[in-house]
Each structure stands twice: as structure tokens, then as C-alpha cells.
Amino acid sequence: MSTFYYLWVERLAQRDMYIEQMAFLAVAIVAVWCAVDVWPPSWQVWIKAAYRVGGLVLFALTVAVAIRAAL
Amino acid sequence: MKRPSLSVAILFEIALILRVWQIWTAQLWYDEAFTLLVARLSLPDLITATAGDVHPPLWYLIEWIMIRVLGQDVWVLRLPSLIASMWGMYLTYRLGQRLNLSHSALVAALGFMAINGVQIWYAQEGRMYALLQALVLVQVLSVLERRWSWLFLSTAAALWLHNYALIYMAVIGLFAMENEWRQPDRKIKRVILAMAGAVALWLPWVVALYLQMSQVAAGYWIQDFRLGTVIYCLSAILWSFVMDGPMESIAPMVTIGALSLALVRAWQRREHGVLIWIGLAPLILVVIASIIWRPILLYRGLIGSVPALVLLLAETLAGQRQSAVNRWIAGVIVLPIMLAGMITIQGAYVKKGHDALLIQQYVSDFGPEDVIIHFNDGSWVIFRAFSDLPQLELETDCPDPVGSLSQVTRGTLGVERITLDDARRKYRHVYLLGGVGSTGSLCEQDNMARLVDTADDELYRNNARYGLTGIWRFEGYAKSKR
Numbered sequence: 001m002s003t004f005y006y007l008w009v010e011r012l013a014q015r016d017m018y019i020e021q022m023a024f025l026a027v028a029i030v031a032v033w034c035a036v037d038v039w040p041p042s043w044q045v046w047i048k049a050a051y052r053v054g055g056l057v058l059f060a061l062t063v064a065v066a067i068r069a070a071l
Numbered sequence: 072m073k074r075p076s077l078s079v080a081i082l083f084e085i086a087l088i089l090r091v092w093q094i095w096t097a098q099l100w101y102d103e104a105f106t107l108l109v110a111r112l113s114l115p116d117l118i119t120a121t122a123g124d125v126h127p128p129l130w131y132l133i134e135w136i137m138i139r140v141l142g143q144d145v146w147v148l149r150l151p152s153l154i155a156s157m158w159g160m161y162l163t164y165r166l167g168q169r170l171n172l173s174h175s176a177l178v179a180a181l182g183f184m185a186i187n188g189v190q191i192w193y194a195q196e197g198r199m200y201a202l203l204q205a206l207v208l209v210q211v212l213s214v215l216e217r218r219w220s221w222l223f224l225s226t227a228a229a230l231w232l233h234n235y236a237l238i239y240m241a242v243i244g245l246f247a248m249e250n251e252w253r254q255p256d257r258k259i260k261r262v263i264l265a266m267a268g269a270v271a272l273w274l275p276w277v278v279a280l281y282l283q284m285s286q287v288a289a290g291y292w293i294q295d296f297r298l299g300t301v302i303y304c305l306s307a308i309l310w311s312f313v314m315d316g317p318m319e320s321i322a323p324m325v326t327i328g329a330l331s332l333a334l335v336r337a338w339q340r341r342e343h344g345v346l347i348w349i350g351l352a353p354l355i356l357v358v359i360a361s362i363i364w365r366p367i368l369l370y371r372g373l374i375g376s377v378p379a380l381v382l383l384l385a386e387t388l389a390g391q392r393q394s395a396v397n398r399w400i401a402g403v404i405v406l407p408i409m410l411a412g413m414i415t416i417q418g419a420y421v422k423k424g425h426d427a428l429l430i431q432q433y434v435s436d437f438g439p440e441d442v443i444i445h446f447n448d449g450s451w452v453i454f455r456a457f458s459d460l461p462q463l464e465l466e467t468d469c470p471d472p473v474g475s476l477s478q479v480t481r482g483t484l485g486v487e488r489i490t491l492d493d494a495r496r497k498y499r500h501v502y503l504l505g506g507v508g509s510t511g512s513l514c515e516q517d518n519m520a521r522l523v524d525t526a527d528d529e530l531y532r533n534n535a536r537y538g539l540t541g542i543w544r545f546e547g548y549a550k551s552k553r
Contacts, residue, residue, distance in 0.1 A: 018320045020298050023323060025324060026325070034332070052400060066411040
């Protein structure tokens, strides 16, 4: 490892750490989504509505980030 | 087989247009330039150079024929990948049909494959990855359709194409056994014969592979890894391998989210085992091999799993069982990531091999007694494929960076080394080309900084973290005579 360009390795390690955090978040979101099926119907309505709003927010953020990356 | 719908036909046309568009414009980057240099060799030298490198020789043999039939234009080198990529799309469609996926899922999967940045990149890349993907699909379809001669041929071809084919062979071999076990007229012997025959055909390469493995143990394209690296590789081969900033984390997040959902749904409904196995087992095997043997995780190598993963995700997110609202949500989340992937990859594509043009521009007053000296293999390979000007590599006291060409390959390609002092005594002008890569050592960088301080002219310089960093001119014997 000592032959590697130091900054490169640092950056990859940092990238992978962020990715792990986001992946755990994704698994948590999906776990709740799947659990909704077995929850009381009155909860399901609210949780699914929250997911849809969350989906739209995520969409808006992703579009914004994509446009910024493109510019 | 059912006739394709109009939407499927349109997607194939879009795929073809996106893959053909600009295939002739971008210059060859390092890997493609290396392919051209090897393909220019005589057949015995081609085999020697390949044995000293990291891949089996089939791709170089295909390119050997291509450049002799159609010439050495960049599009010629990329044409086999373009054909393989379209073939891969057709086979993905056929696999989806064979597995009775819903039409909406098939259209979503083909739409993904048609406009996906990574798929387009490898369709326009003079390397073997689009063909590897197509051959893995042929193997899977051969098992499902019980065509044993096709299984034998596609497995043998894949083994001669890329070392990752060994992983796919293990995965598909086990799948074939399981699939036959469930048939009333089991033909397990046929499976074993097809696989064993393919291995027998490939055996002559095993010695070369053993030598290769000892040389590339820590190649820079094979990262050390943790969980995040594994997820990154999956995301990189699905969306883009050049995303930067927040998208670099958002894309893996959506990948893992969608995959988790797909796995839960498949488990609840006890279906799509084939797609899960072909999509994820190669990655799991690679991770296991990396833990118990040596790091072999390479995102490009996972391309053979992509069609299965795409079909699985498409059926989960866009299949007939999904409500219209859920499909819409999936679409609006996936689409921007897809576009970001396309944009970033397109950005990388137009810069492909750009270093060769820069070098050509800055050494335009090159004289008959001048020489170009490359600081490392990076610019040597790119510019040697591009130009016939006399070119050498710099001899230094630093050890070769990890991932450099082996001595055998260097010798066959005709790389010669010289110290800067010797070059200045021998040539009128010396153009030194600096380069930096992910494996550059601090020794190299210090050495470079020291040398360029003594240059007579700085023709070009940038702060790139990868590729060409500068071009410096040194006066040679003409100056010492004065």
C-alpha cells in the first residue's frame, strides 16, 4: 500500500464509508416500507403517503444534484 | 417466441443510435490504446504480450483480425463491442421472455439497457466487456433452453476472453445442475460434459494465467475493499463509474434500496431465483475469493451480472404487480440517477484519450533528431498507439508503480528505457511527458518534480489527478556543443 499515491487511497476510503452509511439508510427505508404491509390500515395510509412525499423530495434533490453535476 | 412490441423495437433503435453516435470521435484511452498496440503485433508476439499482461488473448485476436481487415481507425477497434452490446440487449430481452417477466418489466429493463451510460460506454470501448456480458447471457439461455453445444462454446469463448469467466462458469454450472435436477429427464451428464469440454479447451492458457495472477496480485484496478467498496462496484457497473459529489453516494443508496426491495419481494413470492443467482452470486464469489485468496474485485468484471440484475429490478419496480403510483415513484427516483450516469459517462467519453491530442499539439515542432520520453507507461501506451514519433520511457531509480506493464509485455511491445542525461547526450531535443496515476509512488512524484526544475521549457502543465500532467522540453546535444 505504501507505493500508492496517498490522496487517492484516502479518497476511496472516504467514498466507501459514505456509501456504507447511505446503504444502511436505504436498507432501513426498505425495511419500513416492507413492514407497512403488516401494520394497521390506518397507519399504512399515512406511512405510504409519507413515503410518496419523501420520494418526491428525493426526486427533487436528485434532479437538482444531477443538474448541478451537469453544469 | 412472441413478436416484439413497437415499444421494444423503438428501444432497440434508440440503443443502436446512442451506441453508434460518436463512436468514431473519441481517441483511444490507455486500455484501448494497449489493445491496439497488442493487435498490431504478429500472432506469436500477441500471445507473448498477452501472457505477460492480465487477460486471456481472445479479444486481442478479434482485434488482430479487425484492424487487418478494416484498418486502424478508432471505430474499427470499437465495432466488435458495439455488435456485442446490441446482441446483449437482444439476449436480455430473450431471457426476460424466457422467464415470463411482464411486458412492462421487459420494456423498463430494455429502456434501462438502451440509455444506460455504462452500457453505452462498453458498447463504444475497444475492450472485451460488452462481449463478456453477451457470452454470459448466452450461457444462461443455453442452460434454460438446454442447448449443450451452445453452453460449451459460450463457456469456452468466455474463458478465453476474460478471467472473470471462471467465476461465471462456477455460478452458471451450479445453476445448470440445479435446473437439470428439477427436470423429469435430467441431463446432468450433458452439463458436466459441456463445462468440462470448455475447461479442457481452455487448459493451455492455465500456465499463463498462473503467471499473470502472480504479477497482478495488487494491480491498482483491483482495489482493497470493504463493504462500501463492494456496494460501489455494484453501483458503478449499473449507473456510472465516474460519478462525483453527492451522486456518488445517492446512486449506491438507490441501488441497495431497490435490490433489498427486490430480494424481499422475491423471497415473499418464491420467484426470480435465477435472476438473483446470476445477478448476485458472481459478486458473492468474488468477495469470498478476495477474502480468502487475494483482492480480485473489479467492477467491470461484474458486467455479466447486469442484465439479470436489471431484469430483477425492472420486474420488482415496474412489473405488472406494482401499482401505477409505485411505478411512477420508482421511475422518478431512477430516472435522474440514470441521467446523471449518462451525463457523467458522456463527459468522460469525450475526454477519452484526450492526452494524445494534447501531446500532438505541444510537440508540433518535433524535429528529426528529437525524442519523446514518457515518465511512465500511461502516456507511452496512449501516444505510441497514436503516433509513430520516436518514443522512449524514462529510466529512474524508483520501483515500477503497481499495475505497470510487465517486463515481458514491455519487451514484446518494444518499450525502451533511457535516463534523461543519456537522452540529452543522444538527441537534439528531449520532450519529457509527465503523468500521474492512481498508483504513482511518492518516489516517482519527487523524481518528477526534481527533473522538471531543470527543464529548459515548460510547454504544458496541469494539476490533473490522473493522466498527463505536463510536457517539458530539454535541450539535448545542441546545447552542450554550444
